[in-house]
Amino acid sequence: MAEFFGATVEDVFKTQDARFRAEDAKGVDAVVAYDITGEGGGRWRVTVRDSRAVTEKVTGSDFGAFTTKITTDAETFIGVTVGKIDGTAAFTSGRVKIEGDMKIVALLPRLFTKYSPPSRGVSARDIIATFPERFRPEAAKGLDAAIGYNLAGEGGGQWTAVVKDGRLEMREGLAENLTVNQTVGARDYVDLMLGKLDPMVAIGAGRLRITGDMEVAKVLPKLFRKYEPKEVERGPELIVLKKTISVGMRFSTGPVMGRFLEGLKGRKIFANVCPSCGRRQLPPREVCAVCRCRAGEFVEVGPEGVLVNVEICYYASPDPLTGETRETPYGTSNILLDGCRGTETFWHYIKREDLFDVKRGSRVRPVWAESRTGSVHDIKYFEMVR
Amino acid sequence: MDATGGKRGEQQTADEEHACCKVVEGKLALPYQYFAGRVGSRFIISLRDGKRILGVRCDACGRVFVPPRQTCERCFSDLSEKWVELSDTGEIVNFTVVRYEDRHLPRKPPFVLALIRLRGADTPMAHIVEGVAPENVRIGMNVRAVFADKTTNCILDIDHFEPV
């Protein structure tokens, strides 16, 4: 099984259940499907329910019902798992794809303690990964070359280092027009880099083959700072304390917001009006900020209106009023209720089923909650008037 | 803690002027993860795995601090490698008895919070004292650290101090 960053996908999932943190899994009910593609990949299903976690390998093509599905290649999966690849960047660049409920993904680091690969020697792949940080631009001035690394065996692979204008770009695979190509077993490559194998011996024994422009091959050792194995592959343990801090609050409405919220109970939306400029505020605020005077008069507006903008949010984040993660996607909109003008809009949710049908200018109406308490939730959402 | 006059809710009877005013229960609730850093981690791991209390010494002013810190706030010298092992016993130099009930407190009241100067340290450290009735705690009392069975990765890896 292919190994990346000193670990295999198999090993990550084998240890998954042992890394489960039941104390943080209360109330979590989810099935996460992992489709790990490419060499060293496979399919797994992790079920978290009743404060227990069960990890199973999926043999057929069907995952069954899942809450969330994560698709990525084995290298990225392990890289993110062990912290060698930035998860956000991998998601940003599209190497990790997520279907279904995003909030579970945000929860995973809390549900399982971090995976640590079995401590073992460094792999050829690990050393290749250090190329960018060891690259010496000053030594590459005027050099325009594609250098191949054909490293066979476990922990190996094929790479091309493209050096141009003092910059290095690493590519997977061997380029077509290599300036220099080096073929060596992955294990031997590691030994060469660690100084355990003499390059001349390796060439003499035919274990290392260098082809192409030998003038360029000669400058190769200068292009990179010496590889220095870290004495301890993992640094010292660094302590982290995880906690959801929660402080109970009593938010006063005051008379202005209070009046507005009271109106919602009776299925009425009240704006307050600036006595000076006449603008209407939703929800009402104590003063008109522009005219700096109290806005005392209330007028009923809406309840129907027109969407001024539609924002569909795909990013799962916690609700600071409860600490719970929100379900995505959801849509909010600034709605120009009947009786309002210009920017006098009203901020609320759009019905989930209408999300992809509505657009700027769509006419909408509120859907009222059955029981209303005088809160933002008295309106469930706005739906399209069809 | 309302003993000092915070009588909440009592005015929330019908009041003409405040007819529309109400109070909505909510929370300030968000997830956090705090990092102890290298210096703090070494201190906590030493408590957790070695049952040993470490301090740091500032060579410039000669003081030994606990809890540890990376920098001497006065001399601005780097203390991150200046570890000294401290005794797990020390002397109570100051204490209070917490008698109010709040959710942030680690114990049911009443419990004793003390400043304890460990042998080998110059600065006393705050901690909980148990195994003695609050009314019998005295300044100058010798106490010993009792380490926690289960780690919480913080200062409570010393569960409490108790009289020697």
Added chain:
Amino acid sequence: MTEGSVWRLYNGIDPPAAGGFKYTCQSGRETETGPGPGAVTAAKPAPIRKGGWKMIKRVAICGVAQTRYESNKWHQRMQGMALEVVEAIREQTGVTYSEDGGINTVVTCSDDVFDARTISDNAMTDVVGAHYRCEEKVAMDGINAIAYALAIVLSGHDDLVLIVGHCKESQSESRNTCTNLAFDPFYCRPLGLDYLSAAALQARAYMERSGVTDRQLAEVVSHARRNAARNPLANARQPLTAEEVMKSPMLCDPIRALHAYPVSDGAIAVLVAAEERCKEFTDRPVWITGFANCMDSYFLGDRDLAGDFSLRRAAEKAYGMAGVTGAGVFDLVEIDAQYAHQAPMWAEVLGLCPENGGGAWVDSGGLDAANVNPSGGTLAGNPQMLSGLSRAAEAAVQLRGEAGGRQVKGAKRALAHGTCGPAGQHQAVLILES
């Protein structure tokens, strides 16, 4: 060091050199050396310092407005409290928000944790009139907002600053839970330390050092309530005898329930202007003649909790700036004592009574003789963030002669003190003159 000084050789700190510490004025010229940290005591009043740091221009408080302080303003949200005082200031001073000559700079004072709101001042923009204007938030005790307003005016950046502070301690389930969050997450927060237990440790340290008794602390509270009864804005106005205080249960030994300031809500607005603008707003400007603040160590064990480190430095510098000696020259002194022991303890540092003489000073009527906290002080109920700002506001009201039943006759010079952080870690001293 001056005789009777209490510079504590705590944890091996060297006391400053015998000549005192120096500070320099803006021209780079050193001022006359101060008398040293031990000098500000009433027992041996320090000499009046001359030639201290001079402000480039005079800056004054031109208006003050406060809400009534209450334990639970459930009927108002924070914006409502702030609006009340902003409207009062506008009415009182006639100040406008005109782009030319009106308020262009607002300094607010509030806190995100107490308000349970990221960017707590965002909620204030409308009511303080900061729409398309400058607003900056001082996220610490509001007495420092006055200093910052002073800096804005002295710097020439603006000549008129409105300060608006608010705090609603009743909003959270417990203010102690909020102040627990001021402690670091690994060493102090898990122990449950909060500003109350920190103050309790300080109270014991002070009682041990000075011999102040439970009865004397009770008398401090009783005195605060007597004064508060004359202050219609105070929260806790019900008179209490020392015996009643002594009977109140221990809250956090040796702090009794009635030694602690009540949970309070309120808001304050202060208008600060350069001298040349003052007459537009008031005929009774109150001049800011001295200010300094100072930070002490964070870990309670690193500090001498009953010591004088940061307050003495702040007082020294502020006194020097105003060219005054110890506290004898003040017609009234507003001390930000959130807990009873802090009144005599900090009175010692400010020079109202001798070292370790706080208890005897209370017994001998020192609080009234020196006109300490005629408002009732923080013990009568001002919230965190405003405890020092309300001291300054009260001092200004006194110097304007508008203090009604609590007026100190002929008050011309006052000291206002403010503190924030656990057990007075950060100290500020403000000197005002009519």
Added chain:
Amino acid sequence: MKKPKKNRNVGIIGVGQTIYSSHREDVNQAEMVHEAVALALKDAGLTRDDIDCVVHGNMELFEMVHQPDIWHTIATGAYGKSAFRLTTGGTTGTTVVCAADNLVASGLYDIVVAIGFEKLQEGHTTGGITNMADPLWGRHLQTGALTDATAQAMIREFGEERALRAAMRMRVQMDKHACLNPNSHRSFGLDYSQIDDLMKNSPRLVGELRLIHMCSQSDGACAVIFAGEEKAKKLSDKPVWVRDHITVHREETFTMYSLDPADRDPSSHRIAAQRLFERNGITNPVEYFDVFEMYDPSAWWGLDWLRDFMLLDGDEHLKMVENDEILIGGKMVMNPSGGVVAANPIGATAIVRVAEAALQVRGDAGRHQAPGGVRHALASGFGGTYWTVLVMLEKDLDWQEVSADG
């Protein structure tokens, strides 16, 4: 608006920045702040004894530490010093700069350190920002600072193809700068050839606001040391002068769009720029400023706001991006540091803009130094419900003549 004369000149004499990173497990908050302070002191050649006052700022709920200056005293150097804490949300970093400038100019203090920091890894950034909204209404609806309202408005104004392409081009330009800045949190090595791919395939956050457009969540701290003119000249051979600063807030609402684009509220950015430039006699900011470090939380905002800050009209800002005029070596270099899309430790982000602008003026920015001698630089902060702070930095003390008649 008239502005009284500054009491005395204030110079920046030291700058210290940590690296910006998604994770700093190796340090706690105070230790991270200390790195910046120590570097700033070293840069200025000062010791802690030289400092009169420390100004500290961040946003408390990102780490949920109440008044963190209290704890951080163990590492900021504030012990025994005068200390202030000022915060204004995202603009905090520039607010502590304004405060330090005011405090020094007032004569109250000679040398002031301003500190901004954030350790976003320790909290939930989007949740923390959401918490800025009214607890009874907007908090249920807001999603941090994620919005595509600006994208939608630009698409309506300039057409989808041009708007999407210009925003992505600016994103790539910022990345090219970030690749030259060793402190950057994110430097992808993006190329113009990737624009089409990114426009289509970068995951969506909100509508056309895609992951690649948005700033990172970073850990980091920045400290800047300010001194009065006399000391600044004595202590530094190239002090950078703070010419002026302005803060403009907006009301407590994000409802600023309407069906008619002409109805849009005046931009606080434009108002700030207009007022600041007018009182300093600057009529053509694109010509005047050599470098502009903008607080650009997303490529969309960066693109849109360039027009407001530089007082441009129509599609002039798009042209600047399309013609690479904002690249290092261009006419008016924007964010040679890579900007906020490359690193965003929020409480530090705005002071980083000032610090980076100061390094540019000093000529000490290293690989991301704008060529040709930077004499005039502008830095912006952004926060709250579209709040703006602008800080003007100068290489020479020669502007008094310009504004004498103003």
